[in-house]
Amino acid sequence: MSRIYVVRHGEASWHAEDYDQLTDKGHAQARAVGAELAARGIRPDVVVSGTLRRHRETAAGLLEGAGWDHAVAEDDRWNELDADDIVRAHAPEHATMTAALAHFAGRGAAGDFDALFGEAMVRWFETGSGYLESYREFTQRVEDVLGALVSGLAPLGQAVVVTSGGVGNSIASQVLGGGAETWMRIFGTFPNTGIMRLSHSGERGLRLLSLGEISHLEQRPELLSER
Numbered sequence: 001m002s003r004i005y006v007v008r009h010g011e012a013s014w015h016a017e018d019y020d021q022l023t024d025k026g027h028a029q030a031r032a033v034g035a036e037l038a039a040r041g042i043r044p045d046v047v048v049s050g051t052l053r054r055h056r057e058t059a060a061g062l063l064e065g066a067g068w069d070h071a072v073a074e075d076d077r078w079n080e081l082d083a084d085d086i087v088r089a090h091a092p093e094h095a096t097m098t099a100a101l102a103h104f105a106g107r108g109a110a111g112d113f114d115a116l117f118g119e120a121m122v123r124w125f126e127t128g129s130g131y132l133e134s135y136r137e138f139t140q141r142v143e144d145v146l147g148a149l150v151s152g153l154a155p156l157g158q159a160v161v162v163t164s165g166g167v168g169n170s171i172a173s174q175v176l177g178g179g180a181e182t183w184m185r186i187f188g189t190f191p192n193t194g195i196m197r198l199s200h201s202g203e204r205g206l207r208l209l210s211l212g213e214i215s216h217l218e219q220r221p222e223l224l225s226e227r
Contacts, residue, residue, distance in 0.1 A: 002153040005042065006161045006168055006196040007033055009058040014227040015105065019098055022057045026192065029223050030061025033193040036216035038066035042158060048149065049162035050078035059162040077145035080164035085132045090120035125180035142170040150200050165190040172196065175208045191226045
């Protein structure tokens, strides 16, 4: 039975102009999750990540924390959904997700951003065209890259994947046999550097063993974050 450990990236720069970089806390989270994986006795055959800066920085910190001497295999199919495009299609007055966040934060109405983003996601789920990457195209991309990873693992192989929350949502929804409704029900269960464990065997296929584990952060509450 092969094992796959899917790790969401560390805390990114949520309120900064450039979201796609880790904060100091995010770097500390990355080292902490690496130390946690090594403490569990995990010795991966492969470490893979998306190509976004927050993925690369998390993977580097994870390797440092684990003490593993691995090259990271990057694949842009592990990259996050295009939140800017999803927000812009729903609310064209906001050019990017960061611009929408800044708009509502400036009005002291951060909860309004969450409502807008939720509505934008529902529109993305329900609309088949008008996006740089549709919901169906995104989920197919994730299914394809996960399938390629699984097929390349030995029967007892182990892999660590550094990616984003949307990819984790897509994987969990697919393994559970659900679609957009399942996605929304589990939305928010991937805190920064949360671990999702999967197993694969020829008899049972892919199985979801855990979702959003954060034992490495619960030991250091100052490192907990969700964005």
